Amino acid sequence: MDAEYDLLIRDGWVVNGRGGEPVQADVAVSGGRIRAVGKLTGAAREVIDATDHIVVPGFVDIHTHYDGQVSWENRLVPSSSHGVTTAVMGNCGVGFAPCRPEQHELLIQLMEGVEDIPHPVLVDGLPWAWESYPDYLDFLAARQYDMDICGYVPHAPVRVYAMGQRGADREPATADDLAAMARLVAEAVRAGAMGFSTSRTFFHRSSDGRSTPSFEAAEAELMALGGALRQEGRGAMQLITDFDAPEATLDLLLRLVKAAGRPLSVSLLEGTYGPMTLDWRTVLDRFAAAGAQGLPIKAQVLSRAIGVMLGHELTLNTFYTCDSYKPLAALPFEERIRALRQPEMRARLLAEAADPDPTIVLGRLAREFDHMFLLGDPPDYEQPFENSIAARAARLGVSPEALVYDLMLERDGRNNLYVTLCNYEHGSLESSREMMQHPGAVLGLGDGGAHCGTICDGSYPTFMLTHWVRDRQRGARLPLQDVIKWLSHDTAQAVGLCDRGVLAPGYKADINVIHPERLTLHAPEVAHDLPGGGRRLVQRADGYAATVVSGAVVYRDGQPTGALPGRLVRGAQAAPVH
Secondary structure, eight states, rough: OOSEEEEEEEEEEEEEEESOOOEEEEEEETTEEEEEEEEEESSSEEEOOOOEEEEOOOOOOOOOOOTHHHHHHHSSSGGGGGEEEOOOOOOOOSSSSSSOOHHHHHHHHHHHHHHHHOHHHHHHHOOOSSSHHHHHHHHHHTTOOOSEEEEEEEHHHHHHHTHHHHHHTTOOOOOHHHHHHHHHHHHHHTOOOOEEEEEEEETTTTTOOOOOOOTOHHHHHHHHHHHHHHHHHHOEEEEEEEEEESHHHHHHHHHHHHHSSSSSEOOOSSSSSGGSSSSSHHHHHHHHHHTTTTOOOOEEEEOOOOOEOOOOOEEEEESTSSTTTTTHTTTOOHHHHHHHTSHHHHHHHHHHHHOOOTTTTGGGGGGGGGEEEEEEETTHHHTOOSSOOOHHHHHHHSOOOHHHHHTTTHHHHHEEEEEEEEEEESSHHHHHHHHSSSEEEEEOOOOOOOTTTTTOOOOHHIIIIEEEEEEESSSSOOHHHHHHHIIIIIIIHHHTBSSSSSTTTTTBOOOEEETTTOOOOOOEEEEEEGGGEEEEEEEOEOEEEEEEEEEEEETTEEEEEEEBOOOOSSSOOOOOOO
16 A cells, blocks of 8 residues: 555654644654644554654754854754754854955854854864855755754854955944945845844954954944845844843844844843843843834743853863963873873962963853852753852862862863853742743754853753753743743744744644653763864753654654755745645
């Protein structure tokens, strides 16, 4: 008998992505689309037994930095191993197109500094087979992936392309400069860019310490870019800002959305560092009120603390700016650890001052002992402050530096520590929970593909399902159907990808089949799998029985199948017509 379906997922608990509670049903797929959901009969070329599993839409991650990785790699790890089936890159105003040949090094240093992607990796990996943003998209369109990709055209490359060194030096844009930038953005969205992104934060700096070219760009410049989207009638905007003049910044953002008539999402965190100084509830309330009046603006929030990893294999550690440590950093790893095990080296480093690092604004986190934790495996991202390094050292009667020194030498020198930067002011994740549940928010800020030696938050979809739905002990948990909606439908809608994020007939067949009790998030670990042997943090998960992209199984029991059905998505996608 001929198969009626390409794929049939049988007897799972279907969570449809629209907020509906789990329903036991089958999901049938044909031609890369969902054909039917319900109690189904008929044969299929492939059948997945989903008994005791949840069947959910593929996750849409709207904040990644795979701009370089997509040019040399087909598997977008870590995101694809955590159920992400669509990734939006080009966030925070940084990327690699448009770019003239003489500007390659400038954009590499900018990405290295802002997103902690090692310089040699980018030099070895980027083929630079493009100049314009449409060229870049054409290059990507010829490649295959384990998920769909799409991207914003980033403000910094646009500014530098239009203005040359004046743009890099952050000189004010002339009327001709603004017109040139607007033309580049319009050209990009016509070719399939999702819109444009920009950064206005002090913390985004090139690896030489210079501020990103878009920092403090005049309102007229933002309006010119937004006007290009209005003229084209398409595209969304993404932005990070310091909120250093809170009310004025909020007013500017709302003026931009109103003038452009296009959606905007803005990074939002709780904390005491630059972009987090404004009360986040004020931002969310203002955004929700604006949304109720028809202005499409959302705050991007993360489901856990923005946390930085410290270790001898990583970008930062407590001693990395000490004079005696700097020569060790150039040694092969095993030699470095042998040297650090010498009592005289320990005594010397514990006695030395840690000078500020001018190229890494957040370098002082390396000694934030009251917010520093031993993460563990499985990792515990919600530990009380009495578990901090400062508290543990006080109980032991030793200095925090001495405790850190010894801890980082455990596990053959590969023991890493975790410092909470934002969303952890009060020693719990209650602020994250309140943010996520607010109507003015949308999930994001996972930064997949970036911060290779400091942050590993691309795993947040798995964290949502393990910590927030199943395991949390220090406060309320979240309903499964809400979390799935936030991870799929809501993120897809936020950027105009209305053809996915829902399990219903006609929608794109991007699906996760997950065993909820076996789902496990492992601790971050270092892999040396980037071009030239470059290192990055990765985080594995167990419990994903299958991840499906466009009807093809790309992961089975956590292992890649070799299928690469993912493609470049050009621009917004309409919902299926019923």
